[in-house]
Amino acid sequence: MSKEVKKENQLNGNEKVPFVTKFFFGFGDVYGGGVFNIINFFYAIFLTDVVKIPPAYASIIFLVGKIWDAITDPIMGYISDRTKSRWGRRRPYFLFGVPFIFLSFVMVWYPVSFESTFARFLYALFSYMFLNTVVTMVLIPYTAMSAEITLDYNERTAINSLRLMFSLLSSLLCAVLPMMIVKSIGDPKKGYLTMSIIFGAFFALPYLGVFAFTKEKNFKPATTKLNFKELIIEPLKIKTFRLYLGMFLFAYLAIDTVSVIFPYYMKYYIGRPYFVSAVLGVLLITEIIFVPVYATIARKKSKNFAYIVGALVWMVGAALTFFFRPDWPSQLLLVVAALIGAGVSAVAVMPHTILGDVTDVAELKYSERREGSISSLATFLRKVASALVQALILLILGAVGYINPKGNEIPKQPESVVLAIRLIVFLGPILLLLVGIYCAIRYPLKPEVHKRLMETLNAKRLGTNVDEGALEELERELI
Numbered sequence: 001m002s003k004e005v006k007k008e009n010q011l012n013g014n015e016k017v018p019f020v021t022k023f024f025f026g027f028g029d030v031y032g033g034g035v036f037n038i039i040n041f042f043y044a045i046f047l048t049d050v051v052k053i054p055p056a057y058a059s060i061i062f063l064v065g066k067i068w069d070a071i072t073d074p075i076m077g078y079i080s081d082r083t084k085s086r087w088g089r090r091r092p093y094f095l096f097g098v099p100f101i102f103l104s105f106v107m108v109w110y111p112v113s114f115e116s117t118f119a120r121f122l123y124a125l126f127s128y129m130f131l132n133t134v135v136t137m138v139l140i141p142y143t144a145m146s147a148e149i150t151l152d153y154n155e156r157t158a159i160n161s162l163r164l165m166f167s168l169l170s171s172l173l174c175a176v177l178p179m180m181i182v183k184s185i186g187d188p189k190k191g192y193l194t195m196s197i198i199f200g201a202f203f204a205l206p207y208l209g210v211f212a213f214t215k216e217k218n219f220k221p222a223t224t225k226l227n228f229k230e231l232i233i234e235p236l237k238i239k240t241f242r243l244y245l246g247m248f249l250f251a252y253l254a255i256d257t258v259s260v261i262f263p264y265y266m267k268y269y270i271g272r273p274y275f276v277s278a279v280l281g282v283l284l285i286t287e288i289i290f291v292p293v294y295a296t297i298a299r300k301k302s303k304n305f306a307y308i309v310g311a312l313v314w315m316v317g318a319a320l321t322f323f324f325r326p327d328w329p330s331q332l333l334l335v336v337a338a339l340i341g342a343g344v345s346a347v348a349v350m351p352h353t354i355l356g357d358v359t360d361v362a363e364l365k366y367s368e369r370r371e372g373s374i375s376s377l378a379t380f381l382r383k384v385a386s387a388l389v390q391a392l393i394l395l396i397l398g399a400v401g402y403i404n405p406k407g408n409e410i411p412k413q414p415e416s417v418v419l420a421i422r423l424i425v426f427l428g429p430i431l432l433l434l435v436g437i438y439c440a441i442r443y444p445l446k447p448e449v450h451k452r453l454m455e456t457l458n459a460k461r462l463g464t465n466v467d468e469g470a471l472e473e474l475e476r477e478l479i
Contacts, residue, residue: 017150017159024209025149026163028094031101031203032139033167034174035131038199040259042178043108047124050111050188057121061128069132070383074232076140077376081369088216090141090148094207097138101204104134109196111189138207140379144371146356148216151454154299160353161295165288168348172284174199176277235370235377239444240361240478244354246439247307248378249385251347254314254429254436256386258340260393261424268413269421270326270333278330279337286341287348294346295353302447303350303357304440310346311433311440317343322426347436357445360453361478367460393428396420444477453478 047058083089107127114120146160181198182191235241262280267273290310297306317340324336355378359371400416445453453474459466 017152017155021149021214022159022162024206024213025146025159026166027206028142028210029163029167030170030206031135032142033164034170034199035105035135035203037171037174038178039108039131043128046109046192050192051120051124053117053121053124057117058124061121061125064125065128065132066383066387068129069136070380070387072133072136073140073376073380073383074373075376076136077144077373080141080144080376081371081373087211090145090216091211091214093137093141094211097134098204098207100134101138101207102200104131105200105203106193106196107131109192111192140376142210143352143355143375143379144359145214145216146352148356148369148371149214151356151360156356157295157298157303157353160356161291161349164349164352165291168284168288168291168345172281172288175280175284232377232380234366235362235374238358238361238365238479241358241374243439243443244351244358245378245381247304247347247354247436247443248351249382250432250436250439251307251311251351252382253385253389254432255344255348256389257393257424257428257432260389261421261428264397264421265321265425267410269418270324272330273410275330275333279333282334283337283341283344286338287345290342290345291349294349297346298350298353303354304443304446306346307350307354307440308437310343310350311437312343314340314343314347315430315433318426318429322422347433354443354445357450360450360457361445363457364453364474365479393424396424449474449477 047053047061053061080089080093083092085092087095104127108124108131110127112120112123114123146156146163149159150156178195178199181195182188185191185194263273263276266276266279294306294310297309317336320336320339324333355375356371359369359374362370362374397417397420400420401414402417403411403413452470456466456471456474
């Protein structure tokens with residue numbers, strides 16, 4: 001194949017990506033899939049019980065860290081889009097980030113023993129903000145690069161499906177193994193430190209492979225300016241991006257809703273708090289198993305169709321949680337968890353595979369690649385929305401009379417609390433997923449439309465004549 005034909009195929013999105021590239025790029029998402037699982041599950045109790053920081057101080061650490069994390073995402077997207085280097089726009093941050101991924105994770109779990117409570121608080125606050133900064137520095141370019149490895153519609157599905165399988169597998173490992181490591185050491189301080197060293201290496205080392213075995217398209221750095229309009233307002237003017245946001249945000253808000261409320265459901269309604277790990281394990285394993293199923297559906301039909309199928313499956317599982325009785329056998333609960341996991345698999349994976357296609361639409365509008373800005377804005381809005389929905393759930397529990405436990409006792413909650421918990425597990429994801437399904441139905445970038453889009457973009461990149469009628473039609477459909 002001549003260089004000219006090869007270049008044209010690459011620009012038109014007709015090239016195949018080597019498996020080694022797919023593997024190493026996908027392997028990088030063990031960091032994104034695992035780091036915050038460990039933080040969400042275990043960091044609060046580490047702060048209060050090991051570092052001995054009062055809960056009020058710990059809440060400030062989480063709040064400030066979350067705000068800082070959200071603010072830095074669009075900034076890093078802007079920096080990444082405009083980066084110029086011999087290795088491209090994204091890859092430098094993978095190599096530079098390796099030692100900082102390891103260092104930041106160990107710092108977060110280092111059990112400082114300053115006599116002053118305020119000193120321990122300041123250390124924990126700084127280390128948590130440092131961790132969030134490193135996560136942003138690495139994962140924003142990584143997410144953006146998922147759209148730049150290839151422009152092919154189906155190859156993007158394959159790459160991101162493999163990536164999400166690694167992410168889900170990491171989520172499973174990070175939900176089960178950390179406390180096993182801590183308990184095996186005996187001393188909690190040494191246990192948490194040992195765990196952080198093991199997982200710090202697990203998160204950092206794959207990025208050597210990501211850097212070495214992946215390449216970006218040779219797109220010019222973006223010319224966006226660092227201002228509110230360029231980073232937030234402009235992308236929201238694109239219809240396709242708004243509908244993608246609807247699918248992405250409401251799917252992950254449904255996931256957040258279940259993540260927050262499910263331990264309460266198991267403890268105060270089912271009455272089996274220690275069975276949570278088994279249920280989550282089955283749910284996550286089923287997610288992983290069904291990733292290739294939805295990838296196949298996406299190739300044969302479309303990505304938004306696969307999203308709709310998964311959302312409907314999850315809604316059936318959500319309905320079963322409301323009608324499930326506490327005296328029913330645990331095996332049936334595992335079946336319900338598997339059904340939910342089979343649905344979550346699609347709504348968690350498909351938005352990631354769709355993102356690259358959305359950035360193609362952005363290129364149609366702006367005549368330059370803005371993956372960093374697009375992906376970071378989506379992440380920023382997701383984090384803000386997540387904080388709001390989590391706060392709302394806790395406010396609802398407080399409003400209906402939730403009783404805080406004292407010591408190791410499990411208080412009997414009022415019927416109003418139990419009913420609220422059941423309704424949130426049941427109606428929360430269903431109502432959110434209905435919005436996601438509505439956006440998926442209206443999502444215009446079907447495979448045949450994407451093919452026409454790539455033909456038009458390829459003509460513009462090569463400087464050949466563009467069919468003005470086809471261009472106007474695409475703009476009406478997508479922008």
